Amino acid sequence: MKGFHHALSISEHIQTFPRTYKEDQGYRVDDSEPCERSENIIFHADGLKWHVKVTSKAKIGITKRAGLLKRRKKLEALISLIDFHSISLLPDTVSEIVIEKVSCLLCLPKLPLKQEFQLDYTEPSDTCWVYTIQEDASRVLYPIYDIESKLPMIALADIEEKEQISNNVFLVTSKGRDENLIYKTVEHPFYEQNHTAVFQQELRNLVLLQGCRNIVQLVAVVTSPSPFQTKPSSGSVDVILGMVLEYYPNGTLEDAIHLLNGKGTAWKTWPCHLAHALLRLHNTCITHMDITSRNVVIDAADEPVFIDIGVGYTYENLAPEFRNDFPPLELSFNQRCQNDWWAFGKLLIELASIEDNGSSGTIIRNIGEKLSCEHPEDRLDISEAIRILPTSKKLIYRNII
Numbered sequence: 001m002k003g004f005h006h007a008l009s010i011s012e013h014i015q016t017f018p019r020t021y022k023e024d025q026g027y028r029v030d031d032s033e034p035c036e037r038s039e040n041i042i043f044h045a046d047g048l049k050w051h052v053k054v055t056s057k058a059k060i061g062i063t064k065r066a067g068l069l070k071r072r073k074k075l076e077a078l079i080s081l082i083d084f085h086s087i088s089l090l091p092d093t094v095s096e097i098v099i100e101k102v103s104c105l106l107c108l109p110k111l112p113l114k115q116e117f118q119l120d121y122t123e124p125s126d127t128c129w130v131y132t133i134q135e136d137a138s139r140v141l142y143p144i145y146d147i148e149s150k151l152p153m154i155a156l157a158d159i160e161e162k163e164q165i166s167n168n169v170f171l172v173t174s175k176g177r178d179e180n181l182i183y184k185t186v187e188h189p190f191y192e193q194n195h196t197a198v199f200q201q202e203l204r205n206l207v208l209l210q211g212c213r214n215i216v217q218l219v220a221v222v223t224s225p226s227p228f229q230t231k232p233s234s235g236s237v238d239v240i241l242g243m244v245l246e247y248y249p250n251g252t253l254e255d256a257i258h259l260l261n262g263k264g265t266a267w268k269t270w271p272c273h274l275a276h277a278l279l280r281l282h283n284t285c286i287t288h289m290d291i292t293s294r295n296v297v298i299d300a301a302d303e304p305v306f307i308d309i310g311v312g313y314t315y316e317n318l319a320p321e322f323r324n325d326f327p328p329l330e331l332s333f334n335q336r337c338q339n340d341w342w343a344f345g346k347l348l349i350e351l352a353s354i355e356d357n358g359s360s361g362t363i364i365r366n367i368g369e370k371l372s373c374e375h376p377e378d379r380l381d382i383s384e385a386i387r388i389l390p391t392s393k394k395l396i397y398r399n400i401i
């Protein structure tokens, strides 16, 4: 980088992130060695932070799946030898250094090693370590926060993590306030760059659904300077790291069904609430496409709330006629609505198990079965289903609650 060799500064150090260690998985088939191993680090020097992914394509003779920890340690040992000062790292992004062991005849730059290691670093004379440098094509893409968008925002520094709920979902509080919130991040352990577009789609959906009852409500986007900024406080534009949602504290519908806990008689009104919420969703030209009991949570008033809207699907939760088609999210709007109603029918059948032999359970199961018949032509029309779904008033009238 920076054209000349620096003396080691006191503040210089390499911060490794063991959880980012990755190997290509080909070796699992025949217990050979992975062809590629990588780990992300931050190289701190002179008050600057350089984000680097170090990828090694060199074989080290440690085969087998069980050797993973040893291979990671070897890579970290190699990383600790590298003189990052002598490499032109890229600012404000993630640089990927790809290391190979090759015949010395190839004219790639030699991997620079720290002075103290150069002498005792012995290799057969016809091979040497070389490197290439490029922008890391797997880095997390954070959307830029556009001030003009007027999206409400909370600075990352102003939220506090309380608990991790899943890979990219956290329970948080806004600093100085007691109120619990949900923080859904762009980054997660299995991140791929197309996940950013998915995140942005979910965000657009939630903006359109503001104020809709029984549908998850966006509170704000979480912003900060780019995590890959090289020079701290250099005043670059903020990026979006995730979104903050209202927190609904009474568990998922999956938990409620599993524990046969319908919150007293509240569960009997859930089909009606959810059916109307789905109508509101469809009236906004959005389809859910992943209606499952995991994607419904129960709010403080024991009403159900749809979450995870419009960006994913689960193969088993697709209506049979759409399972072998082109990507489900690319079906026509009408087809996607039909798919939602089919999945909603399945959800009702599951929900009815809270009271298998009771009259409410039977009514809800029957409607569910009619919505999710195998053949589309035999299915109950959804407006008819809404008409016959028990509302709390009807249930009270029929003495069912």
Ligand SMILES: Nc1ncnc2c1ncn2[C@@H]1O[C@H](COP(=O)(O)OP(=O)(O)O)[C@@H](O)[C@H]1O
Residues within 6 Å of the ligand: 165, 166, 168, 169, 182, 184, 216, 245, 246, 247, 248, 249, 252, 294, 295, 297, 307, 308
């Ligand atoms: N607003 C919320 N209130 C309460 N729990 C939530 C909320 N949003 C998400 N969760 C919890 O986090 C889990 C994962 O969230 P979800 O939005 O479905 O993400 P994913 O895309 O990972 O499925 C949910 O199943 C639920 O347990």
Ligand SMILES: [Mg+2]
Residues within 6 Å of the ligand: 294, 295, 308
């Ligand atoms: Mg989900």
